[in-house]
Amino acid sequence: MTVISILGFILIIIGLWGMLTQKNIIKMIIGFSIIDTGLHLVIVSIGFIKGRTAPIISKAVEGLDTGKNFIDPVPSALVLTAIVIGLAITALMLVYAVKLFRFKRSLQIEDFEELKW
Amino acid sequence: MDSSAIAKVIYDISALMAVSGIVLSFIRLIKGPTIADRAVSLDVMTIIAISIIVYIAAITGRIIYLDVALVYGLISFLGVVAIARYLERGF
Amino acid sequence: MSLIIIIFLGIIMIAAAVLALYLKNLVAAIISAGVISLLASVLYLFLAAPDVAMTEAAIGSGLTTIVFLLAFNKIRSDRED
Amino acid sequence: MAKRFITLLLIALLAYMFLPFIVEVDETSQLNRVAEKYVTAGPLELGAANLVTAVIVTYRGLDTLGEIVVLFIAAVGIGFLLRKPSKKKIAAPKRSSSEILRTGSDFLIPLLILFGVYIFTHGHLTPGGGFQGGVVLTSAALLFMLSNTEARFNKQLTEVIESVSGIFYLIIGILGLILAGGFLDSRFLQLGEMGRLFSAGAIPIIYSIIGIKVGMELIGILEKLRKEEI
Amino acid sequence: MKYFKSWFLLSIFLFIFWLLLAGTDLQELIVGIAVSILISSILVKNISVFDDIKISLKAFICTIVYICIFMVELIKSNFDVAFRVLHPKLPINPGIVKVRTELKSKLGRIILANSITLTPGTLTVEIQEDYYYIHWIDVTAEDIDRSTELIVKKFEKYLEVIFG
Amino acid sequence: MMLAGALITFLGAAFLLLGSIGLLRMPDVYNRMQAGTKTSTLGSILFLIGIAVGFGFKVFIAKILILILFILITNPISSHTLARAAHFFGIELTESTVRDNLKEDEEGDR
Structure with missing residues (x-):
């Protein structure tokens, strides 16, 4: 569905904008998770084919030709694992943010100037 | 027009009404002066979203989609409780 | 019919994304970010991917919010002493 | 202000570059060759009703193994970052949860655990699976954490269960290598009748192990994030 | 013996829940009985809700x-x-x-x-x-x-x- | 049969919509919670039952029963927890409030 892939693209753009312009570290992480969601929407919508159904054989689709009635299962599988990894990465980033807060007592990105050039 | 076609139209209208319910609660999420208001609006939105998931399962004829609604209801309950416990410093 | 629902939900998702970036209160921003995942998992059902919808509902809207709140709790208790 | 303008320009450029890929995704009416093979041969070869599960567990089993390793590394990294205690000694007193929440969680926790088990044992029949089931198990533990402020999880126990299930995962993979076609091939057990619980070879077993492992790992992450005296 | 009533009621409750979830296939019944007895055996000491139910x-x-x-x-x-x-x-x-x-x-x-x-x-x-x-x-x-x-x-x- | 189900679903959707309107119109968080909880509980139950009636009672009813059970247990618990947290957090009641026994008692303890 083109609508959903455009929606995912807009979400990616908004998340990127947020990551680049926000000064608060937590807001940057939120921007990252928005990018994540948008990217997953785009990938799954590429696998969709109009008029077809989910690749699960049950009573509702019994006897139909699987090759002609199912969508592509590979993007679903990829995204499924990507979501779990996204959670782990978010948790790791948040722990870094907590550590940075302990170090400088601040979450604003301007206060971290050791590596500035 | 036979009765099942009319019924389909009524189901569609009901789904649209549910979606507009989500929109209205989202307005409360935008306005909500406190965090508790926003959490209430999140709660209502998830319940309406469960109804919409069941509607999708019905019109596409795939009963297995109902499992998604179950997980959804459960986890959203946890989210609201977590926000409440964060507010009252219970972690 | 499903197109109308998708457009409505999409508009809410975009508004929630902007809101999540520009709300001052961080917890409110997290709730708003949770709404994005929440509605995304409804959209996955329209894309015929119930597995992804289930994972997104469980992880994206539930656990991510809770992990954020746990981190905030740490920051809050650090800030107070 | 100039900075903001440059960012806007950059993002606009990016959007201009990538928009054609998104909009002009040709709305195919055909599956590509790999997907076609998975979709048509999957039910016959593996006996799994849910083809996404077939792709995750068997056809792309190595990817899943890598993903579990990434999850493990993230958990280890979190533990490593949070190992040093801060100077603070006494945590502020916490407000205990209300009686309703405590009784309600007593009632809901068995249901949640059962539901998690249902989801990861039926991964080959319904849109569930190990990752979702693991998350539901985690949510049962989380409800316990939220309703009892001073409750602690036995750290050794979760770690032992996690490592044992990891070892079992590898053993089953090697069994597939010896008895069937390749690493993590699930066909060394009977395929059974499609649509029933004991079918699809070893897929339910592998997915149950993944579910337990993911659940324990996520519980470990949450527990590390929750401890107040670190 | 102290926990027997609570254990029994919890097992029955979980098993009914499993039936509603999974249906009445024979294999599902076997797994359902095993899983509900296992869970209620693990959790029975921590859960006191089911003691209060009167059966009459x-x-x-x-x-x-x-x-x-x-x-x-x-x-x-x-x-x-x-x-x-x-x-x-x-x-x-x-x-x-x-x-x-x-x-x-x-x-x-x-x-x-x-x-x-x-x-x-x-x-x-x-x-x-x-x-x-x-x-x-x-x-x-x-x-x-x-x-x-x-x-x-x-x-x-x-x-x-x-x-x- | 399908028409009856559709009408039940319509009633449920009407309640859901009313709840959202209540969420917008009510003056403070406790009143909003009242409007939201009650209508979303009954509204979603009616919505689900209507779908089960209209699209084949036998296939849908088992999972829908579980969903209804979940909603009936979890919805009041979550709104109670939220109300308690909001009161502890010090969110004010609206101006037309008659009295607040809980606050009086808590101040009496101190």
Whole structure:
């Protein structure tokens, strides 16, 4: 569905904008998770084919030709694992943010100037 | 027009009404002066979203989609409780 | 019919994304970010991917919010002493 | 202000570059060759009703193994970052949860655990699976954490269960290598009748192990994030 | 032996839940019995909710009557909310009042609290021992006895029979 | 049969919509919670039952029963927890509030 892939693209753009312009570290992480969601929407919508159904054989689709009635299962599988990894990465980033807060007592990105050039 | 076609139209209208319910609660999420208001609006939105998931399962004829609604209801309950416990410093 | 629902939900998702970036209160921003995942998992059902919808509902809207709140709790208790 | 303008320009450029890929995704009416093979041969070869599960567990089993390793590394990294205690000694007193929440969680926790088990044992029949089931198990533990402020999880126990299930995962993979076609091939057990619980070879077993492992790992992450005296 | 009743009821409860989830195929039944017995054996020492259930004919009849009353109250409460929301002047007169309950069992208390939350114009805010603090959208009573009479009594007499 | 189900679903959707309107119109968080909880509980139950009636009672009813059970248990608990947290957090009641026994009692303790 083109609508959903455009929606995912807009979400990616908004998340990127947020990551680049926000000064608060937590807001940057939120921007990252928005990018994540948008990217997953785009990938799954590429696998969709109009008029077809989910690749699960049950009573509702019994006897139909699987090759002609199912969508592509590979993007679903990829995204499924990507979501779990996204959670782990978010948790790791948040722990870094907590550590940075302990170090400088601040979450604003301007206060971290050791590596500035 | 036979009765099942009319019924389909009524189901569609009901789904649209549910979606507009989500929109209205989202307005409360935008306005909500406190965090508790926003959490209430999140709660209502998830319940309406469960109804919409069941509607999708019905019109596409795939009963297995109902499992998604179950997980959804459960986890959203946890989210609201977590926000409440964060507010009252219970972690 | 499903197109109308998708457009409505999409508009809410975009508004929630902007809101999540520009709300001052961080917890409110997290709730708003949770709404994005929440509605995304409804959209996955329209894309015929119930597995992804289930994972997104469980992880994206539930656990991510809770992990954020746990981190905030740490920051809050650090800030107070 | 100039900075903001440059960012806007950059993002606009990016959007201009990538928009054609998104909009002009040709709305195919055909599956590509790999997907076609998975979709048509999957039910016959593996006996799994849910083809996404077939792709995750068997056809792309190595990817899943890598993903579990990434999850493990993230958990280890979190533990490593949070190992040093801060100077603070006494945590502020916490407000205990209300009686309703405590009784309600007593009632809901068995249901949640059962539901998690249902989801990861039926991964080959319904849109569930190990990752979702693991998350539901985690949510049962989380409800316990939220309703009892001073409750602690036995750290050794979760770690032992996690490592044992990891070892079992590898053993089953090697069994597939010896008895069937390749690493993590699930066909060394009977395929059974499609649509029933004991079918699809070893897929339910592998997915149950993944579910337990993911659940324990996520519980470990949450527990590390929750401890107040670190 | 102390935990037997609780263990048994929990297993039956979990097994019914499994049946509703998975259906009645023979293989599902086997796995369902195994899983529900395993879970209830692990958790039985930590869960005390199921001790309070009384099994008798009178309790059963009271349960059915209670469910009917609860459904009627739920529907009434929805029309109440609809009336208040659609009324142009928004007729509310809210306040937090204190009521007393005589129930002792945990399960009875939570069911009472949930019923109060779902019935017309009331919302449980806090429980402290025998006192419930209730947000009431239209405060009509002055003292604690009168509000107890109005809010709690209609459920309490049945719950007392069911849970003691 | 399908028409009856559709009408039940319509009633449920109407309640859901009313609840959202109540969420917008009510003056403070406790009143909003009242409007939201009650209508979303009954509204979603009616919505689900209507779908089960209209699209084949036998296939849908088992999972829908579980969903209804979940909603009936979890919805009041979550709104109670939220109300308690809001009161502890110090969110004010609206101006037309008659009295607040809980606050009086808490201040009496101190």
